[in-house]
Amino acid sequence: METIIKKSLFPLFACCTLFVSAQKQIITGMVSDNNQPLPGATVKINGSSRIIITDVDGKFSVNDLKPGHYDLQFSYIGYESQALTIDVISDQSLDLGIISMFQKQKNIDEVIVTGSLKNSEARALNLQKNAINITNVIASDGIGKLPDRNAAETVQRVQGVSIERDQGEGRFVSLRGLPPFWASTNINGNRLPTAEEETTSRATAFDFFPTELISYVHVNKSFTPDIESDGIGGGVNFITKTPPMKTELKMTVGSGYNAKADKGVYNFGLLYGGRTKDKKFGYLFNVAHFNRNWSTDNFEARRSGDEGVFRMEFRDYNGVRKTTGVNAALEYVLSPKSTIYLKGMYGTLSDDETHYKHRVRFDKFSSSNNTARVELQNIHNLLITELKSISLGGIHNLNKSKIDWDVSYYDNQFKYGNIPDQQNKSYYVIKYTQNGVGINPNYISDHGNGSRAYWKADGGKLDYKDPNALFGFYSDQNFKMDASQMRFTDLEFYKIDILERDKIVAAVNHEITASDKLTLKYGFKYRDKERIAKFSDIFYNWKSGTAPLLSDFGQYITTQPNGGKYLSEMNTHIGSSFGPVLSTGGMDQFWFQNQGNLAINTTDSEALEYNKALGRNFDVFEKHADAYGMGTYKVNDQITILGGVRLSNTHTKVKGFNVIDNVLTPVENTKEYLAVLPMLHIKYALNDKTNLRFAATRTFSRPNFGDLTPGGTYSEADNEFKGGNPNLNPTYSINLDLMGEYYFSNVGILSGGVFYKSITDPIFQDSFVSSYNGNNGVQFTAPNNGSRAWA
Numbered sequence: 001m002e003t004i005i006k007k008s009l010f011p012l013f014a015c016c017t018l019f020v021s022a023q024k025q026i027i028t029g030m031v032s033d034n035n036q037p038l039p040g041a042t043v044k045i046n047g048s049s050r051i052i053i054t055d056v057d058g059k060f061s062v063n064d065l066k067p068g069h070y071d072l073q074f075s076y077i078g079y080e081s082q083a084l085t086i087d088v089i090s091d092q093s094l095d096l097g098i099i100s101m102f103q104k105q106k107n108i109d110e111v112i113v114t115g116s117l118k119n120s121e122a123r124a125l126n127l128q129k130n131a132i133n134i135t136n137v138i139a140s141d142g143i144g145k146l147p148d149r150n151a152a153e154t155v156q157r158v159q160g161v162s163i164e165r166d167q168g169e170g171r172f173v174s175l176r177g178l179p180p181f182w183a184s185t186n187i188n189g190n191r192l193p194t195a196e197e198e199t200t201s202r203a204t205a206f207d208f209f210p211t212e213l214i215s216y217v218h219v220n221k222s223f224t225p226d227i228e229s230d231g232i233g234g235g236v237n238f239i240t241k242t243p244p245m246k247t248e249l250k251m252t253v254g255s256g257y258n259a260k261a262d263k264g265v266y267n268f269g270l271l272y273g274g275r276t277k278d279k280k281f282g283y284l285f286n287v288a289h290f291n292r293n294w295s296t297d298n299f300e301a302r303r304s305g306d307e308g309v310f311r312m313e314f315r316d317y318n319g320v321r322k323t324t325g326v327n328a329a330l331e332y333v334l335s336p337k338s339t340i341y342l343k344g345m346y347g348t349l350s351d352d353e354t355h356y357k358h359r360v361r362f363d364k365f366s367s368s369n370n371t372a373r374v375e376l377q378n379i380h381n382l383l384i385t386e387l388k389s390i391s392l393g394g395i396h397n398l399n400k401s402k403i404d405w406d407v408s409y410y411d412n413q414f415k416y417g418n419i420p421d422q423q424n425k426s427y428y429v430i431k432y433t434q435n436g437v438g439i440n441p442n443y444i445s446d447h448g449n450g451s452r453a454y455w456k457a458d459g460g461k462l463d464y465k466d467p468n469a470l471f472g473f474y475s476d477q478n479f480k481m482d483a484s485q486m487r488f489t490d491l492e493f494y495k496i497d498i499l500e501r502d503k504i505v506a507a508v509n510h511e512i513t514a515s516d517k518l519t520l521k522y523g524f525k526y527r528d529k530e531r532i533a534k535f536s537d538i539f540y541n542w543k544s545g546t547a548p549l550l551s552d553f554g555q556y557i558t559t560q561p562n563g564g565k566y567l568s569e570m571n572t573h574i575g576s577s578f579g580p581v582l583s584t585g586g587m588d589q590f591w592f593q594n595q596g597n598l599a600i601n602t603t604d605s606e607a608l609e610y611n612k613a614l615g616r617n618f619d620v621f622e623k624h625a626d627a628y629g630m631g632t633y634k635v636n637d638q639i640t641i642l643g644g645v646r647l648s649n650t651h652t653k654v655k656g657f658n659v660i661d662n663v664l665t666p667v668e669n670t671k672e673y674l675a676v677l678p679m680l681h682i683k684y685a686l687n688d689k690t691n692l693r694f695a696a697t698r699t700f701s702r703p704n705f706g707d708l709t710p711g712g713t714y715s716e717a718d719n720e721f722k723g724g725n726p727n728l729n730p731t732y733s734i735n736l737d738l739m740g741e742y743y744f745s746n747v748g749i750l751s752g753g754v755f756y757k758s759i760t761d762p763i764f765q766d767s768f769v770s771s772y773n774g775n776n777g778v779q780f781t782a783p784n785n786g787s788r789a790w791a
Helices: 002-020 116-130 140-144 151-157 550-556 584-597
Strands: 026-032 042-045 051-053 059-063 068-075 082-088 094-100 106-108 111-113 135-139 161-166 169-175 183-187 214-220 234-240 248-258 263-275 281-303 309-335 338-366 371-397 401-416 427-438 444-446 451-453 487-513 518-542 598-600 618-634 639-660 663-687 690-701 712-715 720-723 731-744 748-760 763-772 775-785 788-790
Touching: 042 059, 051 059, 059 401, 082 094, 116 135, 116 214, 116 731, 116 748, 135 151, 151 161, 151 214, 169 183, 169 234, 248 281, 371 584, 427 584, 550 584, 584 598, 712 775
Parallel strands: 026 094, 183 234, 720 775
Antiparallel strands: 026 059, 042 051, 042 068, 068 082, 106 111, 135 214, 161 169, 214 234, 248 263, 263 281, 281 309, 309 338, 309 451, 338 371, 338 451, 371 401, 371 427, 401 487, 427 487, 444 451, 487 518, 518 598, 518 618, 618 639, 639 663, 663 690, 690 731, 712 720, 731 748, 748 788, 763 775
């Protein structure tokens, strides 16, 4: 399958130029409101059933009109209709230029009421109304009027969409209540590489992509065959801004204040674009930068099942998060019928985070003297996500058809910055322990699992509704952690570096106007992907003698930033128990001055050199080869039917490691599968304002990268083996959707719908007992395919 698609794909690119020379009369133009293009406008040829919809740039083309006299009707929600009469001459193409439309106006005592927000809603709703599939659209100027910092937050206002947040900012997008890795995330129609660091999933984190770079957002609840369909929940397509028709310069500067951090928030944006006098060459440069000081507090009561709370954690985060995005686009109009473009994009997020974690160990309680221990973790890291892309493509209108093509490269990387130094860039942790801390014995019980604190519902004293009871476990209510009793425990370098690269994404689409009622479309897409994951978690202990106290590093200790205000919103003073901590500079100096006194703890460390961390060190090489065919048939003015099929072939090679007879051994596995995805859409327009939509589709989701690792890790202490399963099948879903929409004349929509998903081969964590390297009764945990699920 892959070979067939490759052989068919690239000759079609070469055909684009050849077809241009064979063109006959074509009518082209652009619909605008004199400020911005109007995508989704309806162009109707009176006396014919033929209807053309403008694209996202407001452009349209009418192919293969016979010579003669024609009346064109232009309509758009919220705008006055426009009529235009043209004469088509044999073998001569006609460029109508810009067709201007004007918003409907209401006069109230001679005051004309208009609004750019309505303009934005009108463009979005017209795209949504005229689409054949079930989709929601958000336009750029509507995005700009909302306080959304990144692309993920933009879509949270769409029904059926939710987002996951990190430190107050949107990160992952979830559709229809399904996991984020079951939703595809695209930019300009291409699915993005993820480089997701912790869950090793295919979900794309979008906290690095500023909203200022976005022109439109399409949230597809159902797919058509010409859209990549590897998203059971649906997909989100972010369309970046393109060169405007006239010179445009926009600059924004903003600031704010984060009361929790007691510091400022700043943002800057610049857009400059336009065209040459002949309108052939267009250019755009767009940059956005966001700088946010942030602070969050949280506490976690750690427990295992119903065994009670064995550890209470107080987490105090402070940081500076910087997001930068750059979008550049060039466009050249070869003729009214052909355009080529070049796009480049860069997005990065850097999060400089200082984190102090205090842990009260109820499980270390001693009933002989009613004491336990507290632990201090001094944490500093610089998290960096970086995306780069470049795309070259073209659109060519032929006599009875249109060809568009695109060749792209994407590169997404997650890594930690140079903390404490370039060699050991990591999530950097220095830990101390203070023993003999008095604990109120009334908080502690032993129900057969060791010393634990229990919630009020379980007969204990911990109570969320009463902060004094929740945090009143110290026997001395004035207790404060003491640097002269805090002894060094260990130092940790938690290292992750993930690079996911789409070395080539090549696509070509050919749309043919077979008749006024029938449009045919087919296309091909090829992707060559690689994902390189490196991981280690290294612990250092004091090499010999007595480990130092926190007070021994006195010149580098400081009062915990914002520690006095910790959880002040809960009217608690638990933050007053926090003692001195290491400054960020002090953390670096601890390593620089003491590394000669430290030795690696190979028992606790996770790294390949210790035959561990096998499930996090693996490389994935994937090739996707897709082909599709579809037809859109307009039965009459009310009913439109779209049917087709997409074939998606995936070839996956995974390279990792396994431990055989205590020797680290490279392992490799390949798997190939073909997803056959038929799709049917029916759109019934009851009238000009009301649509009923039905969709029956089959979609799929590839297994998460972390589930595909061929290696695993055996824990001798627990007699457990945790690994992946490179032979996993993708998860499939048969989707049924029914949606009703009513569009108001004054720009608004009322919609509602139902959906059903029958899911096969869902992936779950399987557990079984077997033998490993001569050890019997080993508990194996690995992902596996289930049978069915429903949503």
